[in-house]
Amino acid sequence: MNTRFLLPSKMEGFGWYTYEVTKRIVENHPEHDFIFFFDRKYDERFVFGSNVTPVVLNPPARHPILFRIWFNLSVTRALKKYKADVFFSPDGFLSLKTNVPQIGVIHDINFEHYPEDIPSSARNYLRNFFPKFARKATHLLTVSEYSKQDICRTYSIDEEKVSVAWNGVSDAFQPISETEKEAVRARYTNGKKYITFVGALHPRKNVKRLISAYKAILTDDPSFEYELIIVGETLWKRSGYDLDLDEQTKAHIHFTGHLSLEELARVMAGASVFAFVPYFEGFGIPLVEAMRCKTPVLSGNLTSLPEVAGDAALYCDPLSVDDIADKLREICENPALRDELSQKGIIRSQLFSWDQSAEIAWNVIENVLSKTS
Known part of the structure; x- marks a missing residue:
C-alpha cells in the first residue's frame, strides 16, 4: 500500500483518504499481511496493526523527478522483494515497471481541464503520466460518478474497469450547542x-x-x-x-x-x-x-x-x-x-461513510486477487 501521504500534522485530502480507508482495511482483515510504503520516517500511529510491515522507501517523493524514481524504481523493487500480491495506491500514482496487479484511486483529473491552475512541472507530470496510470492499472477506484465518467471519457477507459466509492466523513463533525x-x-x-x-x-x-x-x-x-x-x-x-x-x-x-x-x-x-x-x-x-x-x-x-x-x-x-x-x-x-x-x-x-468506502475498496482488492491468483 502506498501510504506516503500519512504525515503527522500535515494531513490533507489524500492523507485523510489513505488514513480512513487503509486503517479500516487493516483492522477488518487480520488474516492478511499489509506492507505500508512510506517515503520518509513514519509515525507509529499509522501502523494500524501487527499485520502491517512499515517500509521506508527513498527518496522522499515530492517532486515530479522524484515521483518517477520512487514509483518506477523504489516501489517496483519493494513489490518484488516483499512478494506483493497487489499494490493499492490511494493517490492514483502507480509503477509503470512492475507486473504486480495494481489498484489506483484517481480522485479527479482537474489538471486535464484546468492545466493553467497548476505549476508547470506538476502539470506536465500529471498530464503525461495519469493516462498511463489509468491504462496500467488492473482496476481503478474513484470517488464520484462524475469522476468515473470523466476518467473513462478522457482516457478512453472501459467503465467496467472503474468502481465508485463515495468518500466518508469523520465523526469529529457533529452539531454543537x-x-x-x-x-x-x-x-x-x-x-x-x-x-x-x-x-x-x-x-x-x-x-x-x-x-x-x-x-x-x-x-x-x-x-x-x-x-x-x-x-x-x-x-x-x-x-x-x-x-x-x-x-x-x-x-x-x-x-x-x-x-x-x-x-x-x-x-x-x-x-x-x-x-x-x-x-x-x-x-x-x-x-x-x-x-x-x-x-x-x-x-x-x-x-x-x-x-x-x-x-x-x-x-x-x-x-x-x-x-x-x-x-x-x-x-x-x-x-x-x-x-x-x-x-x-x-x-x-x-x-456517506468511511466504512462503506473501505468495504468497496476491499471488494475491489479481493476481486483483483481472485482473478490473478
Missing part, C-alpha cells in the same frame, strides 16, 4: 456570525470569486452582519495565487491557515453558512462535513457537487460573482431556508 457556537465566534470573529469556506487556497476552489461576491455584498450593504472565515493553506508553493484584498474587505475576512481536525469541526459547526463554490471538484468532502454539522450549505452547481449535496444545498453558478453574491445573500437573509437545508443536510450526510 449555541453556547459552543458563541465560544467559536468569540475566538474568530469577535462574537459576530460568520460564513465559512474550507479548502486549499487553490484557483479551482474559486476563493477569489467567493471573496469578490462577499465584497460586493459589503459594498452594497455595509451593515451586512456576517464575517467570512477562510480555512486552508496554499496547495502549490510558488503558485502565484494572490487574493489581492483591499483593507476594507480584509477587516471582515479571517484567514486561519491549517486547523486541527477538532478545531476545523468546531469552526464548521459554528458557522451560519458554509460556502463552497469550486468550479471543479471530484467530490468535495467539506460539503459532507458541513451537512453532518447541520450547517446550511451554499454550493457551486458544477462537476460532482450536485451529486454529493443533492437536495441539501442552495446552488449557484461558481463562474458568476453576481450569482454567488445573490445566493449568498439569499441564504444569509432567509432563516427558514437555512433551517430547511440544515435538516436536509443531516439526513443526506448519513449516505
Whole structure:
C-alpha cells in the first residue's frame, strides 16, 4: 500500500483518504499481511496493526523527478522483494515497471481541464503520466460518478474497469450547542456570525470569486452582519495565487491557515453558512462535513457537487460573482431556508461513510486477487 501521504500534522485530502480507508482495511482483515510504503520516517500511529510491515522507501517523493524514481524504481523493487500480491495506491500514482496487479484511486483529473491552475512541472507530470496510470492499472477506484465518467471519457477507459466509492466523513463533525457556537465566534470573529469556506487556497476552489461576491455584498450593504472565515493553506508553493484584498474587505475576512481536525469541526459547526463554490471538484468532502454539522450549505452547481449535496444545498453558478453574491445573500437573509437545508443536510450526510468506502475498496482488492491468483 502506498501510504506516503500519512504525515503527522500535515494531513490533507489524500492523507485523510489513505488514513480512513487503509486503517479500516487493516483492522477488518487480520488474516492478511499489509506492507505500508512510506517515503520518509513514519509515525507509529499509522501502523494500524501487527499485520502491517512499515517500509521506508527513498527518496522522499515530492517532486515530479522524484515521483518517477520512487514509483518506477523504489516501489517496483519493494513489490518484488516483499512478494506483493497487489499494490493499492490511494493517490492514483502507480509503477509503470512492475507486473504486480495494481489498484489506483484517481480522485479527479482537474489538471486535464484546468492545466493553467497548476505549476508547470506538476502539470506536465500529471498530464503525461495519469493516462498511463489509468491504462496500467488492473482496476481503478474513484470517488464520484462524475469522476468515473470523466476518467473513462478522457482516457478512453472501459467503465467496467472503474468502481465508485463515495468518500466518508469523520465523526469529529457533529452539531454543537449555541453556547459552543458563541465560544467559536468569540475566538474568530469577535462574537459576530460568520460564513465559512474550507479548502486549499487553490484557483479551482474559486476563493477569489467567493471573496469578490462577499465584497460586493459589503459594498452594497455595509451593515451586512456576517464575517467570512477562510480555512486552508496554499496547495502549490510558488503558485502565484494572490487574493489581492483591499483593507476594507480584509477587516471582515479571517484567514486561519491549517486547523486541527477538532478545531476545523468546531469552526464548521459554528458557522451560519458554509460556502463552497469550486468550479471543479471530484467530490468535495467539506460539503459532507458541513451537512453532518447541520450547517446550511451554499454550493457551486458544477462537476460532482450536485451529486454529493443533492437536495441539501442552495446552488449557484461558481463562474458568476453576481450569482454567488445573490445566493449568498439569499441564504444569509432567509432563516427558514437555512433551517430547511440544515435538516436536509443531516439526513443526506448519513449516505456517506468511511466504512462503506473501505468495504468497496476491499471488494475491489479481493476481486483483483481472485482473478490473478
